[in-house]
Amino acid sequence: MDLASVEGLEGITIGRLASELAMSKSGLIGRFGDKETMQRAVLAAAIDRFIAAVWQPASRAAPGLPRLEAIVDAWVEHLRSGVFPGGCFVTTASVEYDARPGPLRDDVAAAVKRWLGVLEVQARRARDAGDLPADRDPADVAFELHSLASGGSVAGRVLGDDEALDRVHAAMRRAIGLPPLN
Amino acid sequence: MDLASVEGLEGITIGRLASELAMSKSGLIGRFGDKETMQRAVLAAAIDRFIAAVWQPASRAAPGLPRLEAIVDAWVEHLRSGVFPGGCFVTTASVEYDARPGPLRDDVAAAVKRWLGVLEVQARRARDAGDLPADRDPADVAFELHSLASGGSVAGRVLGDDEALDRVHAAMRRAIGLPPLN
DNA sequence: TTACAGGACGAACGATCGTTCTGTATAAAT
DNA sequence: ATTTATACAGAACGATCGTTCGTCCTGTAA
Numbered sequence: 001m002d003l004a005s006v007e008g009l010e011g012i013t014i015g016r017l018a019s020e021l022a023m024s025k026s027g028l029i030g031r032f033g034d035k036e037t038m039q040r041a042v043l044a045a046a047i048d049r050f051i052a053a054v055w056q057p058a059s060r061a062a063p064g065l066p067r068l069e070a071i072v073d074a075w076v077e078h079l080r081s082g083v084f085p086g087g088c089f090v091t092t093a094s095v096e097y098d099a100r101p102g103p104l105r106d107d108v109a110a111a112v113k114r115w116l117g118v119l120e121v122q123a124r125r126a127r128d129a130g131d132l133p134a135d136r137d138p139a140d141v142a143f144e145l146h147s148l149a150s151g152g153s154v155a156g157r158v159l160g161d162d163e164a165l166d167r168v169h170a171a172m173r174r175a176i177g178l179p180p181l182n
Numbered sequence: 183m184d185l186a187s188v189e190g191l192e193g194i195t196i197g198r199l200a201s202e203l204a205m206s207k208s209g210l211i212g213r214f215g216d217k218e219t220m221q222r223a224v225l226a227a228a229i230d231r232f233i234a235a236v237w238q239p240a241s242r243a244a245p246g247l248p249r250l251e252a253i254v255d256a257w258v259e260h261l262r263s264g265v266f267p268g269g270c271f272v273t274t275a276s277v278e279y280d281a282r283p284g285p286l287r288d289d290v291a292a293a294v295k296r297w298l299g300v301l302e303v304q305a306r307r308a309r310d311a312g313d314l315p316a317d318r319d320p321a322d323v324a325f326e327l328h329s330l331a332s333g334g335s336v337a338g339r340v341l342g343d344d345e346a347l348d349r350v351h352a353a354m355r356r357a358i359g360l361p362p363l364n
Numbered sequence: 365t366t367a368c369a370g371g372a373c374g375a376a377c378g379a380t381c382g383t384t385c386t387g388t389a390t391a392a393a394t
Numbered sequence: 395a396t397t398t399a400t401a402c403a404g405a406a407c408g409a410t411c412g413t414t415c416g417t418c419c420t421g422t423a424a
Contacts, residue, residue, distance in 0.1 A: 006282065144330070151330060151331065151336070152325065171329065198380095211383075
């Protein structure tokens, strides 16, 4: 995962990864069968880590706006933590496969769709509870949050801008009608 | 540019590009010297195309909010046009090099910084004219617009969602306080 | 004591990578 | 008309790519 977050899933090389793991190429690939299966396993592992870091703690908050706020906080904190030295894994994979059909693209799309669904459900609950404007489309809210996190973290990384994630956080809170943090 | 927008700048291969251009490998690389110089030339050409498609028409609008609106409209239209079969070039390059130092990373960072500067200037003008709230940070506005365009277009591509750019457009207009389009 | 499954190894496969060198043909300059 | 420069083809280079092969070692079951 570390290697792929920097070089991309497509940038993983059996030879290099094997030497990084102090294994032989054949010993490594024997675990998965072929490279694509290994890439899918890496992606699945990274998604699990995201869920554990963001969804799991946030799911303890009350449904609706409180949970949405908890998600946003955990999300930004996850991006800030630097668990992946190369930035958000799914964003990297999205860019890599958005124009390249195949199982990996399907896996990435499924993961993004699932996450957007989670966000949309909470946005709808928030709207039904009166915590979001009645004319606000929950799917719009979900898509906007995802776009900000994805695009913002990439821009911050390439610029080397430490304040970027603060801006992302502020924009996400603004998107769901929460007041600035301070 | 077509090839790189799909496979990424790092995914360009001298052999493949040469055969796509019906040239020999040596004939192609002879033009640039080495691969990295060629990649930088491709990136520069893509940036020129972006400027021509987005900034040039928008620069005819009055400074401040009108110009910001023109930029947003042209920007979304540029993303919609599909000039690059693999999506926004600078976003792809940002993800590829955000964790990989070198001249290409520097080029990408410089381009993003320059564009954010353009957006920030117009946001400040809009704020000074009273078209944006006085407590709204122009740099925040610039960063938010960039994040939405970048992250939103990628998400839309990987999901195969045709409405995605409409959502991006709406979110960008919302970010600068403009009313929904209809 | 034997049989066998699983994991990992080193070696090798053909293919492709980026780069370099040499030769030739065309166009420009003298 | 002759020289010079440029553009490109062709061949070859060492390196690395993903994959496959046969072999060995270890641990468990019969």
